[in-house]
Amino acid sequence: MTGTSLAVVGGDERRARVVWSHLVEPVVDPSRSTPGLTVTGLIARDGALRPLEGLASGSLTLAGAQARLAGLDLAAHLRALDRLGIRVLIPGDEEWPLGLDDLPTPPHCLYVRGPFHQSALHEDGLAVVGARACTPYGSQVARNMAAHLTDRGRVVISGGAFGIDAAAHEGALSAEGPTVAVLACGLDRFYPQANAGLFRRILDDGALVSELPPGCAPYRQRFLARNRLIAALGVGTVVVEASLRSGSLSTAGRAFELGRHVAMVPGPVTSAASAGCHEWLRTKPVSLVTDGRDVLDLMGQLGVDAMDPRRLRSTVLDLITDDDEALYSAVPVRDGADVTALQRASGLSAQDTTKGLGRLQALGVVEHCAGRWRKAALT
Amino acid sequence: MTGTSLAVVGGDERRARVVWSHLVEPVVDPSRSTPGLTVTGLIARDGALRPLEGLASGSLTLAGAQARLAGLDLAAHLRALDRLGIRVLIPGDEEWPLGLDDLPTPPHCLYVRGPFHQSALHEDGLAVVGARACTPYGSQVARNMAAHLTDRGRVVISGGAFGIDAAAHEGALSAEGPTVAVLACGLDRFYPQANAGLFRRILDDGALVSELPPGCAPYRQRFLARNRLIAALGVGTVVVEASLRSGSLSTAGRAFELGRHVAMVPGPVTSAASAGCHEWLRTKPVSLVTDGRDVLDLMGQLGVDAMDPRRLRSTVLDLITDDDEALYSAVPVRDGADVTALQRASGLSAQDTTKGLGRLQALGVVEHCAGRWRKAALT
Structure with a gap:
């Protein structure tokens, strides 16, 4: 069986990366050395083919990966991608979003479903994220902000979740622009299912993207790993509402580490749904924004300057x-x-x-x- | 008549300063050279007596001041101060609040009504100010913040106006602590009159203060001049709610120029009453605070370090x-x-x-x- 998939790979870097996406997820536990980090490093250095051959021959050992490779029916997976209209991007592709190259553990490949051309994100993409448990206030602010940004040619990136994410996507759609939802599961499923209608409308002009192949279910670690993609894809991240322990703050943290602009929307100090934003505004060098115009003031020039990812770091180091x-x-x-x-x-x-x-x-x-x-x- | 008042002064610096407070207000138009600036400079260099003699002899000419001196019945004014229980502080007094020395145009003297000993402000005073046209949200935040600060031994300074000022004083009183209202009129009147009950309660443990002698009515320039006293008296200024053109932002500006900590409370971005705070948080190096605890975190150590006014500037220049x-x-x-x-x-x-x-x-x-x-x- 191992031989079967390798034969289907046939020396093709893209197919090799698809295989790796089935075997090892780049970020399992970012706080310590993991197979994901090891493989990411090997692939960055040698490409995806040689480590895959090493795995098949036994010269490279990774817990569980051999067994997963043996069990993989690559040909069937490639047919499924075709059937679902999912394309696979890899570094070097014209459509590859350059922002992902800034990640310490970039995805093996990016699965994309929907017409939106991902390469535009590195100049025009802005992440608008926040709590699932948002308030009507946060939802309204996210929606208006996303509509304004979309109206000005920016592309709103979010996570497709309930709450602020959904409001951000809805705002972008209301301005009749594309929007990109980065999912923590394979693109064969719409998660959360209650947002299926939203996802279908996103697919008209925008895209759903994921580093996970079809068949993968969402769970906590995958949400955290997904957040780094949201942070890396755009030129900046805006958090609209976040309680003190909101996962959206992890997106902000990743964005900050990547030298992206990070901005937060304040709210009533009596609202727990804004407490995380206020905490960050109080204690970290992030910017306060009140609407889409503020975001453009802050990040407006950044897209122009952002072709070289290293220049992004200047936002802090200036x-x-x-x-x-x-x-x-x-x-x-x-x-x-x-x-x-x-x-x-x-x-x-x-x-x-x-x-x-x-x-x-x-x-x-x-x-x-x-x-x-x-x-x-x-x- | 000129001779009469000068005889009553009798070579006494305090009385000379009282006379000056009737003749020339230190800040008339801070953006250009004015008699107020001139006199302040002379008094800072020579004390109040010599310029007063110069004015009486005609060697010093100041538009209108001679005539006002001629018309002044100092003895009657001193009796009125006695009758109203108003004391006069001047630099060098044990009770003189040292923060006023940081002002480019300090008051000639400080009129004080009420038992609170002003010298404590330089260590414990915190200005809590904001819009007259506040929202219930702002009023609640100001009240809770002032109560917390008072409970921790701080003394809330504000302007006695409707809205945030009144809420701040009320909060301090609810915590059974002293609070200081800095008025833009003489202390013989309670302005605004509708806050008379509040002013009477402030007088139990706190104080009303002003640089203006009894008889002076409040008007726009005097509110702006008063704001610099609020800014200078404490170790920092918190603005709770301010629209884009709120006068409380002038207090924040003065506080900033004096090297005091300046903090702002955010609110809903949809609230015009918070727009000034958000604008400052977006564009100036001021701190965001959500409650009294945040204020103490920010300014808590400052009182201890604040004995030397020059050290305060380090808050920005660090x-x-x-x-x-x-x-x-x-x-x-x-x-x-x-x-x-x-x-x-x-x-x-x-x-x-x-x-x-x-x-x-x-x-x-x-x-x-x-x-x-x-x-x-x-x-």
Whole structure:
């Protein structure tokens, strides 16, 4: 059976990536080393074919992947993609949305259903996300904002969920523009089922996208993994309503890590549905927006400048000096480093290192814990 | 008659300042040179007595002031102060609130009615202000915030107006603490009259204060002048609700210029009563707060550090480098200067000057107009 699928791959990079999408999901647990990270690294370096051959020959071992490969009927899956009208994008395709290349763990491939050409997202895509348990206020704001952005030629990206996501898609549709829903399941199903009518209307001009092949069901880890795609696809992310523990804040965190603009809509301070937005506005370097016009003011020029993903980072780093940027680069993400180590790594004087760390801390991009400095966790 | 009042002054600095408070108001039009600015400068340098003698002898000429001095019955005014239970504070008094010394045009003296000892404001005072035309939401937030702050030993300063001001005072009273109302008229009257009951309750433990002597009526310029006192008296200013043109934003602007913390409460983006707060949160380096706890988080340590007014400025300037601080100092307030002039004044290279100006602009503290740079207007 293993041989069967490999024969169908026939040396084709796209088919090899489809196979990998059945075998290992890029992000299982982003906080530690996982098969997903390993495979992503191998594919980034060598392409998808060689690691697949390694897996088939046994020179590469990944828990469960061999068995999944053995059980995979690739030909049947490719027929299903055809039948469902799902195309498969891979890096290098004209339609490949470049924003995904910024991800530490990019998807093996992107499944797309619907006419909207994904490459436009990197210039025009704006994520509008928020709580499922939204209020009428949040729903109204999301809808109006999405309509305004769509009216001005932007493409609203969201997650197709109840609440703010659905309101954002509805707003885009009301302005008769395309909108993109990024799902946490295969594109053979509409989840949540109650939004099936919405998804069908999205398919007229927009698209449903996913990194998961048909047949995959949505569950918690997949929602979190999906959020990184929403964050990466556009030039910025707006959170309309989010309680303190809303999953939409994870999208904002991913967007921030990717150097995308992150903006939040405030609400009544008495509303728990806005508490997460207020918390971020209070404590992190994110922007406050009140409507679509504010979003365009904030992100309007960004699409133009965004062809080089590295320039996106300037949205945060514009505020800091070259020395501070060097210092920021020297600060580790996880274990932290003390001032002496950072001084050595940055080449700055002790005093400049200390003062620079203070400035970076004030901007919320580094944090100090038990004598050690690390990049601030943003989720 | 001139001689009469001067005889009553009898070489007493306090009485001389009372006289000045009848003659010239420190701020008439803060955007251009005025008698108020001139006299304030003279008094700051020489004390109040010598300029008063100059005015009486004719060696100092100020439009209208001679005539007002001639018409002044100081002895009657001093009796009225006694009768109304109004005391007069001047710089150097133990009770003098030090925050007023930060003002470019401090009051000649401070009239105080009520038992609250004003010197405590410089450590514990927090201004809570906002629109007269507030919503029930804003009123509730102001009331709860003021109660919380009062409960934690802070003293709420506000303007005694309808709307947010009244709610803030009410909240402080509900927590059984003192609160200070800074009026834009003499303390012989309660303005607005409908708040007379509130003012009487404030007088139990708190105070009414004004720089204007009894007999002065409130009008627009005096409200604007009064706002600078509110801003200067405390360690920070919170704006609860403000439309785009609310006068409470002038208080925030003054507070910002004085290096005080400035915070704003968000509200529904659909509420015009919060639009001014949102505008400031979007475009200026002010903090978002949702309740009294947030205010204390933000300003809690500030009282302790605030004994030296110069240290307060660090709240903004902490974020910028020494070079940028030098550059900021070199940027003029009014007419603006071009890059070459700023480079010369700051001693930086052309490139560092340009980059530094970009950083200061991103922080919202300088602005660029017609090829010239100036400090950002904050009102």
